[in-house]
Amino acid sequence: MTVRIGVITFPGSLDDRDAQRAIRIAGAEPVALWHGSHDLDGVDALVLPGGFSYGDYLRSGAIAALSPIMTEVKDAAAKGMPILGICNGFQMLVEAHLLPGGLIRNHHQHFVRRDQRLIVENTTSAWTTAFTPGQEIVIPLKNAEGGYIASDETLDRLEGEGLVAFRYAGVNPNGSLRDIAGVTNDAGNVVGLMPHPEHATEAGFGPDTTAAMRSGVDGLGFFESAIAAVARVAA
Secondary structure, eight states: OOOEEEEEEOTTBOSHHHHHHHHHHHTSEEEEEETTOSOOTTOSEEEEOOBOGGGGOSSTTTTGGGSTHHHHHHHHHHTTOOEEEETHHHHHHHHTTSSSSEEEOOTTSSOEEEEEEEEEOOOSSTTTTTSOTTOEEEEEEEESSOEEEOOHHHHHHHHHTTOEEEEEOSOOSSOOGGGEEEEEOTTSSEEEESSOGGGSSSTTSSOOOSSSTTOOOTTHHHHHHHHHHHHHHHO
């Protein structure tokens, strides 16, 4: 079975081709989708990539969340399809109310770019089963509006129900409340995070590790997890 994962391009997307490449490296078939379409082309999973959709006007991800294809994304999410929002894609998912909370300007008011240590908190979602609880991974991060916020009530629920997917380790790069780097929905099929796993899938192009420069491939686990999730459903 060939798993087909769609990557939606919005006006201002920057990392859609990177996401397609990561999917191919992980062993699935990437499918390019356009934000103005109402056709998901029969894909098994979806990625909303990073970038600056619509120039980040109004709020990051707010305009893209109203794109025509988001009607199909919401329907697919309700049916259990694995959906990953990366950086700007995460912002779209919260703006579309597919994930709780919101993203605001970094607390230091500057764009940040770094190889970021993360702690994997949830290993039961469609995008995280390749990891172990408490595992530390390194994923590139680049954002200006990456501060995760939510009400105390929502934060307590996320913590209590195990819906915090990833937490920043070592340093909180953007002021996210409770060091939250990514979350999952109740069903575990929709995940969003600010760091970019698609930039850590190929040796020679990933973060530095103790083994060698640019050898980090921790991002592969995201896509391998989704491929396994689709295969389990199909079995």
